[in-house]
Amino acid sequence: MPESSSLERVRLDIDGPIATVTLDRPHKLNALYPEMILRLVDVIEQIRRDNTVRVMVLRGEGRAFCAGDDLAPEDRFKYGPPDLQSRMRTGFPRAVLDMLTLRKPVVGIVQGYAVGAGLDLALACDFRLCDPETKFGAVYVTRGLGGGSTYLLPRYVGLGRATEMLLLGRFIEMEEAERLGLVSEVVAKDKLEERAFELAHKLAKGxxxxxxxxxxxxxxxxxxxxxxxxxxxxxxxxxxxxxxxxxxxxxxxxxxxxxxxxxxxxxxxxxxxxxxx
The missing domain is CATH 1.10.12.10 (Lyase 2-enoyl-coa Hydratase, Chain  A, domain 2)
Structure with missing residues (x-):
């Protein structure tokens, strides 16, 4: 099912003290599949162990940050639900947890769409810089799924608003996202990466x-x-x-x-x- 090696779907570029991690599946809006998630976990671990790296930047290639899990493959549930231990050790929750607990600042360049698992990745960043057209969405319920964003989202927006977002699965525009505290800074699209790396370099000196x-x-x-x-x-x-x-x-x-x-x-x-x- 993956059309190429997961190594080509999560890129790691280290430039001095800054490690840039790129979700590189633009034709699928950077939707995640299992091998891609495992690669992301490995990359975060590499950053954690590298004492020369002082800041992580997470971005998505193309017009979206991350459209969540890839729900298209028909064999997605071929082997049934994964056991809890392996899901926590190697699955998507591990990637989110590793970012959240990484003892280095994480700057997210969030453009286009950050929905489902993409919203979780964005919330695990310490800073979320977005362009004015970015949309957030806890859309699991619209696919008949649940569980995603239930830990982090209430801690950002409160129980009541989080419940509304989780149960309705609606998209959040930037004006509302900024008001709710989901966004660190809204930056013009053509200045977004420049501003994000300016912040990353500032943090790298800290x-x-x-x-x-x-x-x-x-x-x-x-x-x-x-x-x-x-x-x-x-x-x-x-x-x-x-x-x-x-x-x-x-x-x-x-x-x-x-x-x-x-x-x-x-x-x-x-x-x-x-x-x-």
Missing amino acids: PTQAYGAIKNARNQGLGLDPVKGFEAQVLANVELMFHKDARIGPRAFKEGKVPEFTAEWIDLQYDPLRPYE
Whole structure:
């Protein structure tokens, strides 16, 4: 069923500290099939392990970000529903979870359509830059399906609005998406990629370890009571004390300079009581 190798359907391009991941199936609006999802999982893992990469950019080739799962193949349910363990380990939820928990910023260039699984991918990005014509849609229910977007969407727009979107499966235009907080920035189509990479380069110069700790504490806090949530905040700061950026930032502030963050661990011989030497 896939018309070519999944390697040709998810491209990874690394340019210095920025890794650009491209969903490359434009003739199908970048609809996903199983091998393509596995490739995406592998690519995210490669980015996670590469310490030279400090920002991930996710984009779709052509006129859509991602039109969701490819529902066309007739043998889609040939082997019946997959077991939960393999679905979580290798299926689409794994790709979304890996993006959400990647301890590096993820910038999404979201144009055209981000629907179904494409909406989940967009919501897993830390920043979503969209053109004015982009449409979001939790359209699973219109295909007789369910489960997609049920975790992330209520956390962005609230339970009531998420329920409406999930049960009606309607498309959301940019004006409403921006009002609901689904969009970080709306940019003219011809300036979208330029603006996204401008943001990516800015993030690449920032404190990568701090970004990771913040994302980790944020994710933990989503399912915790207030006491545990604040504990996660404290632990994030404790963790960062073992990174040079936590020394570089205060030192630059004291000296009135722009910090040059390194994302490096401190030397174990470093004396934390003398942070400015």
